[in-house]
Amino acid sequence: xxxxxxxxxxxxxxxxxxxxxxxxxxxxxxxxxxxxxxxxxxxxxxxxxxxxxxxxxxxxxxxxxxxxxxxxxxxxxxxxxxxxxxxxxxxxxxxxxxxxxxxxxxxxxx
Numbered sequence: 550x551x552x553x554x555x556x557x558x559x560x561x562x563x564x565x566x567x568x569x570x571x572x573x574x575x576x577x578x579x580x581x582x583x584x585x586x587x588x589x590x591x592x593x594x595x596x597x598x599x600x601x602x603x604x605x606x607x608x609x610x611x612x613x614x615x616x617x618x619x620x621x622x623x624x625x626x627x628x629x630x631x632x633x634x635x636x637x638x639x640x641x642x643x644x645x646x647x648x649x650x651x652x653x654x655x656x657x658x659x
Contacts, residue, residue: 551651558645561586566601566610569649576637576649577601579621581608586639586647587621594632 555569561580568591569576577591577600589610591601598614605611609618609627618627619634626632638650 553649553651554646555649556647558584558586558641558647561647564605566591566599566603566605568599568601571649577603577610578639578647579605579610581605581621584641586641588637588639588649589619589621589624590635590637592634593617593619594626594634595630600634 561567561578563580563582567578569578575591576588578586578588580586589600591599593600593612593614595612595617596614598612600610600612600619602613603610608621610621611618617630620627622636624634624636640648640650642648
């Protein structure tokens with residue numbers, strides 16, 4: 550598994566989205582009120598709204614276009630809507646560095 554340093558925990562505003570790009574991959578990252586960082590693809594499955602621009606509440610992000618509620622842990626769109634977004638493993642080390650973990654990605658981080 551490849552891991553990439555994507556910033557320091559202090560660079561992530563609480564409950565606001567931050568965009569991270571790596572090649573064709575575009576992620577929306579969110580620091581929750583408990584300090585954990587979650588990462589999902591930055592595109593709603595409904596109309597491709599930028600999830601990084603959505604509101605975050607109770608471990609979910611709300612798509613800014615049509616208010617679809619998406620779980621930040623498993624990527625599942627909540628009822629009554631349907632769908633899923635890809636999620637990504639994130640960790641924070643003892644120094645506060647935020648690390649993205651990816652399988653089989655051979656691309657330069659930007």
